[in-house]
Amino acid sequence: MSPSALPLGDPLPADGSFPQEVLDALPGRAQKPFGLYVHIPFCSVRCGYCDFNTYTSEDLGPGASRQSYPDTLIGELEFARGVLDRSGAPERPFSTVFFGGGTPTLLPAEDLSRILIRARELFGFAEGAEITTEANPDTVTPESARVLAEAGFTRISLGMQSAVPEVLATLDRTHDRLNVPRAVEAARAAGLEVSLDLIHGTPGETLQDWRRSLEEAVAMAPDHISAYSLIVEEGTAMAAQIRRGTLPDIDPDDQADKYLLTEELLSAAGYRWYEVSNYSTSEKTRSDHNLNYWLDSDWWGAGPGAHSHMAGMRWWNAKHPAAYAQRLHAGTTPGHGREILDAEAKVLEHLMLRLRICEGLDVAAYNAMEELQEIQGEPITAGELRRLVGDGLIEEVAAAPSAEHPGGRAVLTLKGRLLADAVTRRLAP
Numbered sequence: 001m002s003p004s005a006l007p008l009g010d011p012l013p014a015d016g017s018f019p020q021e022v023l024d025a026l027p028g029r030a031q032k033p034f035g036l037y038v039h040i041p042f043c044s045v046r047c048g049y050c051d052f053n054t055y056t057s058e059d060l061g062p063g064a065s066r067q068s069y070p071d072t073l074i075g076e077l078e079f080a081r082g083v084l085d086r087s088g089a090p091e092r093p094f095s096t097v098f099f100g101g102g103t104p105t106l107l108p109a110e111d112l113s114r115i116l117i118r119a120r121e122l123f124g125f126a127e128g129a130e131i132t133t134e135a136n137p138d139t140v141t142p143e144s145a146r147v148l149a150e151a152g153f154t155r156i157s158l159g160m161q162s163a164v165p166e167v168l169a170t171l172d173r174t175h176d177r178l179n180v181p182r183a184v185e186a187a188r189a190a191g192l193e194v195s196l197d198l199i200h201g202t203p204g205e206t207l208q209d210w211r212r213s214l215e216e217a218v219a220m221a222p223d224h225i226s227a228y229s230l231i232v233e234e235g236t237a238m239a240a241q242i243r244r245g246t247l248p249d250i251d252p253d254d255q256a257d258k259y260l261l262t263e264e265l266l267s268a269a270g271y272r273w274y275e276v277s278n279y280s281t282s283e284k285t286r287s288d289h290n291l292n293y294w295l296d297s298d299w300w301g302a303g304p305g306a307h308s309h310m311a312g313m314r315w316w317n318a319k320h321p322a323a324y325a326q327r328l329h330a331g332t333t334p335g336h337g338r339e340i341l342d343a344e345a346k347v348l349e350h351l352m353l354r355l356r357i358c359e360g361l362d363v364a365a366y367n368a369m370e371e372l373q374e375i376q377g378e379p380i381t382a383g384e385l386r387r388l389v390g391d392g393l394i395e396e397v398a399a400a401p402s403a404e405h406p407g408g409r410a411v412l413t414l415k416g417r418l419l420a421d422a423v424t425r426r427l428a429p
């Protein structure tokens with residue numbers, strides 16, 4: 001992901017090399033999945049709710065026009081290869097690749113393919129690697145889907161958002177809603193797995209509108225559906241409209257009703273949740289790339305503003321595409337800042353992210369975390385689990401100790417998913 005606001009952090013050395021503690025930890029992570037995120041920072045229209053790092057101008061400076069960007073991005077992949085070679089870490093092919101944006105499919109499919117093929121040459125892909133691109137429904141044709149599949153993409157994630165014209169208009173979405181089934185068909189004919197992104201809780205959207213969006217999505221039989229609650233991000237056009245009173249504010253009760261309807265309709269259609277906002281037809285069609293973000297794996301994020309994580313260190317690239325390109329052309333890291341996660345951050349992240357997935361939090365493994373001992377944090381007790389079961393927030397059967405999970409697991413119930421943040425706070429050390 002590439003959120004628009006960058007945190008503060010320490011500067012990176014010009015050659016991007018890792019600090020000693022990361023170098024020491026990398027050999028122990030050789031068996032963990034390794035992902036590549038590729039950020040494509042272009043959109044034809046800026047949606048009023050979106051704060052991703054993306055730009056509508058076709059030319060953002062040297063190395064940052066839509067034409068020159070693929071080579072600049074490939075420059076970062078080559079730079080990354082050098083950093084990893086110098087680290088002496090064991091070879092690790094990418095097990096997942098995700099092209100996100102922005103709108104990756106605003107670039108010609110040949111350019112996306114060229115980037116992917118270079119990534120494979122430089123790093124290799126693990127057998128059965130999941131390779132996704134996000135796409136706007138207007139920018140997928142049978143021909144472009146075929147080019148993407150031939151280059152090695154296995155999956156496409158389409159930004160449908162809603163089936164209702166008025167809701168799409170409030171979201172500033174300009175895509176033709178009839179292009180969604182066409183894009184799904186084109187992707188499927190090319191042999192790609194299909195995911196649809198939906199958003200609920202848009203100001204003015206009725207429960208009936210949301211039902212229609214879900215029903216139309218299900219009718220296209222995608223392999224995967226992401227159904228997000230709309231977040232009003234500070235600094236977006238939508239936040240200003242709500243402040244001025246030209247749009248009503250988000251109603252958390254309405255969003256909860258829509259979450260319940262999502263569960264009802266998607267589970268009736270054969271989808272099962274595996275993360276609070278993500279549903280798939282089977283374990284095989286889950287998004288491995290996103291799961292890796294939630295399971296403390298490593299990934300390299302390439303492109304302006306992209307975030308990376310290796311062995312407990314996070315770093316993020318210069319945000320503006322021109323500044324990003326300039327650094328790479330000067331032969332220096334595009335990284336803008338970095339931080340080593342401290343013990344408390346690691347514990348909280350583990351707790352929060354595991355709780356969001358359907359396998360839940362393995363309580364004994366959590367209680368045994370070195371970082372929890374280091375901060376002298378409270379372990380989770382059987383009594384607290386019982387209270388959460390009593391409040392209907394976690395599943396009773398999963399919470400019971402078993403041979404595989406001697407401390408039980410904290411798996412959110414439907415009510416718990418609506419209150420995931422509150423459950424995290426109750427279990428926090």
Ligand SMILES: C[S@@+](CC[C@H](N)C(=O)[O-])C[C@H]1O[C@@H](n2cnc3c(N)ncnc32)[C@H](O)[C@@H]1O
Nearest residue numbers: 049050101102103134136159197228229230231
């Ligand atoms: C980078 S966009 C996807 C690809 C493409 N740009 C598109 O919008 O069609 C990733 C997804 O994040 C979700 N998203 C973006 N901003 C959001 C917000 N403020 N609240 C909830 N979901 C959001 C949308 O569902 C969107 O499809």
Ligand code: SF4
Nearest residue numbers: 043046047050101102
């Ligand atoms: S098309 Fe996607 S990335 Fe671009 S502004 Fe809209 S939601 Fe954001």
